[in-house]
Amino acid sequence: MAAINNQATLRTAVADWLNRSDLTNSQIDQFIEMGEAMVYEDLRVPPMERLEQFSITEVNSNIIIPTGYLELQELRKINKGTCTVNPTVNLTSAACSAASGTWTDSDKTDDIVLNRVDSKAFHNNKIANSFTREANHLFITDKNGEQKATGEYVLKFYKADLPIGTVVGGVEQIPYILQEYELTLYSALAFGSSFLGDGETEARYIGLVTDKITRLNSKAARAELKGGIYSSTFSSSLI
Numbered sequence: 514m515a516a517i518n519n520q521a522t523l524r525t526a527v528a529d530w531l532n533r534s535d536l537t538n539s540q541i542d543q544f545i546e547m548g549e550a551m552v553y554e555d556l557r558v559p560p561m562e563r564l565e566q567f568s569i570t571e572v573n574s575n576i577i578i579p580t581g582y583l584e585l586q587e588l589r590k591i592n593k594g595t596c597t598v599n600p601t602v603n604l605t606s607a608a609c610s611a612a613s614g615t616w617t618d619s620d621k622t623d624d625i626v627l628n629r630v631d632s633k634a635f636h637n638n639k640i641a642n643s644f645t646r647e648a649n650h651l652f653i654t655d656k657n658g659e660q661k662a663t664g665e666y667v668l669k670f671y672k673a674d675l676p677i678g679t680v681v682g683g684v685e686q687i688p689y690i691l692q693e694y695e696l697t698l699y700s701a702l703a704f705g706s707s708f709l710g711d712g713e714t715e716a717r718y719i720g721l722v723t724d725k726i727t728r729l730n731s732k733a734a735r736a737e738l739k740g741g742i743y744s745s746t747f748s749s750s751l752i
Contacts, residue, residue: 517694519685520545520678527701531709541701544708545677548700548722552690553583553673556726558733559743560689562586563672566616566665568607569653574662576651583671585629588644588651591665592623606665618667627653695725 517526524541528534561583567576576588596603598614609616618624628643635645639658644651653662674688675681677697690696703718736743 517698518691519687523677523691523694523697523701526698527705530698530702531705533709536705540708541705542678544701544704545697547704548697548702549673549677549690551700551703551719551722552696552726555723556690556696556729557584557671558689558729561671561673563670565668565670566591566606567668568605569662569664569666571661571663574653574655574660576653576666576668578646578649578651579668579670579672581672581674583673585646585651585668585670587667587669588627588629588653589667589669590625590627590642590662591618591667592625594618594665616665618665693725693729696722699725
């Protein structure tokens with residue numbers, strides 16, 4: 514039995530389950546890559562949530578959407594914050610970062626969650642504390658509805674991890690969807706079966722992927738409704 518815990522062992526498992534010894538690593542990696550894309554289309558769980566902070570200036574008043582962005586959850590303005598280095602001088606996140614300090618939101622009770630509006634409403638009306646998405650930017654208005662927003666903003670969103678097989682500093686990164694190994698195994702097998710012309714098996718694996726995603730999303734939703742904390746007990750890494 515082989516443990517699925519990195520790109521190499523996932524490749525081996527895909528070839529074993531397809532019962533093929535003539536597939537190249539390049540072909541299997543393509544199945545895995547397409548499988549990852551399938552999973553990220555619908556999976557939305559807390560381990561995929563990210564928070565990124567931005568210092569906005571009046572010029573353009575926009576945020577460039579981060580790499581790996583999947584879906585927005587919330588954009589809010591921080592009205593107060595402090596820096597661990599010279600807090601009376603470093604009054605913005607950017608200044609704090611430049612001073613090698615850590616910026617924190619010291620009073621979340623006065624934060625403002627912005628309203629998302631469509632492009633027509635955004636440009637034809639002055640809607641206070643709103644934003645809209647255009648291409649790879651989020652454009653923001655201030656309290657007067659003008660596109661002259663300034664200050665510190667936090668973007669909460671779902672983000673795709675680095676692709677399976679990515680090496681950083683000589684260490685292979687293990688994304689969440691590889692820890693939930695059925696997601697990547699079944700999705701890769703679906704595309705492998707399609708490549709081999711086995712439509713019936715492809716449909717079966719797609720069904721398994723969909724079922725797994727539905728169960729994980731439902732678990733996250735139940736935890737949210739009950740005020741609980743989502744936790745994931747990963748499946749055994751042995752097959």
